[in-house]
Amino acid sequence: MTEKAWGGRFQGEAIEWVDEFNASIHFDNTLIEMDVAGSIAHATMLAKQGIITEDERKEIADGLTAVLEDYKNGVTEFSIAHEDIHMNVEHALIEKIGDTGGKLHTARSRNDQVATDMHLYVKGRVNEIIEGIEHMQKTVLDLAKDNIHVIMPGYTHLQRAQPVLFSHHIMVYFWMLKRDKERFSDSLKRIDVSPLGAGAISGTTFDIDREETRQLLGFSGLYQNSMDAVSDRDYIIETLSNISLVMVHLSRLSEELIFWMSEEAGFIQLSDQFTTGSSMMPQKKNPDMAELIRGKSARTAGSLMSMLMLLKGLPLTYNKDMQEDKEGLFDAVTTVSGSLKIMNGMLGSMTINEGTLEKTVEEDFSNATELADYLVQKGVPFRNAHEVVGKAVLKCINEHKYLRDMSLEEFRAEHEAIEPDIYEVLAPKVVVDRRNSMGGTGTKAVEEQIRIAEDTLR
Numbered sequence: 001m002t003e004k005a006w007g008g009r010f011q012g013e014a015i016e017w018v019d020e021f022n023a024s025i026h027f028d029n030t031l032i033e034m035d036v037a038g039s040i041a042h043a044t045m046l047a048k049q050g051i052i053t054e055d056e057r058k059e060i061a062d063g064l065t066a067v068l069e070d071y072k073n074g075v076t077e078f079s080i081a082h083e084d085i086h087m088n089v090e091h092a093l094i095e096k097i098g099d100t101g102g103k104l105h106t107a108r109s110r111n112d113q114v115a116t117d118m119h120l121y122v123k124g125r126v127n128e129i130i131e132g133i134e135h136m137q138k139t140v141l142d143l144a145k146d147n148i149h150v151i152m153p154g155y156t157h158l159q160r161a162q163p164v165l166f167s168h169h170i171m172v173y174f175w176m177l178k179r180d181k182e183r184f185s186d187s188l189k190r191i192d193v194s195p196l197g198a199g200a201i202s203g204t205t206f207d208i209d210r211e212e213t214r215q216l217l218g219f220s221g222l223y224q225n226s227m228d229a230v231s232d233r234d235y236i237i238e239t240l241s242n243i244s245l246v247m248v249h250l251s252r253l254s255e256e257l258i259f260w261m262s263e264e265a266g267f268i269q270l271s272d273q274f275t276t277g278s279s280m281m282p283q284k285k286n287p288d289m290a291e292l293i294r295g296k297s298a299r300t301a302g303s304l305m306s307m308l309m310l311l312k313g314l315p316l317t318y319n320k321d322m323q324e325d326k327e328g329l330f331d332a333v334t335t336v337s338g339s340l341k342i343m344n345g346m347l348g349s350m351t352i353n354e355g356t357l358e359k360t361v362e363e364d365f366s367n368a369t370e371l372a373d374y375l376v377q378k379g380v381p382f383r384n385a386h387e388v389v390g391k392a393v394l395k396c397i398n399e400h401k402y403l404r405d406m407s408l409e410e411f412r413a414e415h416e417a418i419e420p421d422i423y424e425v426l427a428p429k430v431v432v433d434r435r436n437s438m439g440g441t442g443t444k445a446v447e448e449q450i451r452i453a454e455d456t457l458r
Contacts, residue, residue: 023081024085024326025078025083029071029088030326031085031121034117035113036068036089038213040216042108042196043060043061044213045208045213049207051207052106056100059100060101063096066096079091084110086110087110107199111199111317111318115196115198115229115232116196119235126239129336130185132336132340133181134181136344137181137457140171140177140347141453141454141457143170143347144166144170144171144174147166150357151165152166162367162369163428163431163432164432165432165442165443166357168440168441168449173253178456180246183245184242187235187242190234191238191239192219192221193219193221193222194221195232198230199230203226227317230317231322233307233310233311236329237304237308239332240304240307240332243300243336244304246340247293247335250297250340251294251297254294254343255290255294257350258287258294266356267352267356267357269350270290270346273345273349274345274346274349275287275288275289289342303331304332307329310325358428361428364402367426367428368389371425371426372389375418379417380415404423404427408420
C-alpha cells in the first residue's frame with residue numbers, strides 16, 4: 001500500500017476505486033509549473049527566515065527543477081494514490097533528494113498551495129487571452145480599413161433596414177472585443193493576489209514572510225484574511241464570466257459569417273482552411289469552424305453556471321467540492337483561446353464579394369428612410385412622410401420594382417415636394433455618406449472611428 005501524506009490518522013487500507021474517485025491528478029497536472037514555482041518561492045522564504053537552511057533550500061529548489069524537467073521529458077509517472085499534483089510533486093521530490101524534501105511543506109497547507117497555483121494559472125491565462133483579443137482587434141481593424149468603401153445591407157430583425165459600410169458593421173466587433181479586454185484587464189487586480197502563507201485556514205505559528213513570497217511570485221497584493229485566502233474562488237467565476245461573454249460575441253460573429261456565406265446571401269467566401277465538405281453532397285462547403293465556435297459558447301457558459309452552483313451555499317473555508325473548480329476552467333480557457341485563434345484566421349483569410357453586396361443594396365428598399373428624411377427636410381412632418389414612403393414602397397412591391405425605378409411623375413403623385421434630385425439622394429453611396437453623425441456609417445464618420453480605434457490599440 002502506498003502511504004498517504006495524511007495517513008497517520010487512518011488504519012483502514014485504501015480502496016483503489018475510491019482513490020480513483022478522490023484523485024485530481026489526471027487534470028490538475030496542468031498546474032505543475034505553477035506548483036513548482038510556488039514551492040521554490042516557499043522554500044526560498046523558509047530559508048530566508050531561518051526555518052530551513054540555505055543548503056536545504058538549494059537541494060529542494062534543484063530537486064523541484066529536476067522533477068519538472070522529468071515531467072516535461074515524459075519521464076515522470078504520477079499516481080492517483082498521491083491524489084493531486086501537489087502530493088505527486090512532493091513524493092517525486094522526496095524520491096530524488098530524500099527526507100529534506102519532506103521539509104518543503106513546513107508552514108504550508110495544500111489549501112493555500114492550490115489557491116496559489118490557481119491564482120498563478122489564471123493570471124497567466126488571462127494575459128494570454130488579452131493578447132488573443134488584441135490580435136483579433138487588429139485583424140478586424142485591417143478588414144475595416146481595407147474595405148472602407150464597401151457597402152452592404154444593414155439589418156434589424158434580420159430584415160434589410162438601411163445600407164451601411166461593411167467597415168462600420170465589422171467594427172462593431174472591435175468595440176465588443178475592447179470591452180472584453182477591459183473586463184479581463186480589470187479582473188487582474190483581483191486575480192493578482194497571493195494566498196500563500198494562509199495555511200489550511202488560520203495562518204501558521206512559524207515566522208514566515210508572506211511579503212517575500214508575494215514578491216518572488218510576482219503578485220501585486222496579498223490576501224488580508226487567511227480564511228478568505230483559501231476559500232475565495234470569485235476570481236475564477238469572474239474569469240469564466242468574462243470568457244463566456246467573449247464566446248457570446250464570437251458566437252454572434254460566427255452566426256453572421258454563416259449567414260453571409262450562405263447561397264441566399266453570398267456576401268463572403270471563407271477560406272477552404274476553415275471550412276469542410278459533406279460526406280454525401282459533393283457540392284457543399286460548410287462553415288464548420290464558425291458553427292463550432294457558435295456551439296462552444298454553450299460549453300463555456302455551462303462551466304460558468306457549474307462554478308456558480310459549486311460555490312452556492314458552500315461554507316467556509318476549504319471544502320473538497322473546490323476540487324471541481326478546475327476542469328471547467330481549464331476547458332473554458334482552452335476553448336476561448338482556440339476560438340479566438342480560429343476566428344482570427346477566418347477573418348484574415350475571407351473574401352468579400354463586393355459585386356454581390358453592391359447588387360444587393362441596389363435591389364432593396366433599404367433607402368426608404370432616406371426618402372422619408374428627404375421629405376422631412378422639405379418641411380413635411382416625419383409621421384406624414386413615413387406614411388407617404390410606406391405607400392410608395394407598397395406601390396413598388398406590387399409593380400415589382402424599387403424606389404429608384406419610379407418616374408418623377410410617380411414620385412410627385414405620392415408627394416408634390418419630391419424633385420429630380422431624389423434619384424441622387426436615394427443612391428446607396430449617398431445614403432451611406434450622408435450619415436456622418438458621430439458614430440454613424442458615413443465614410444468620414446467611419447474613418448474617424450477607425451482612427452480612434454487605432455489610438456486605443458496604441
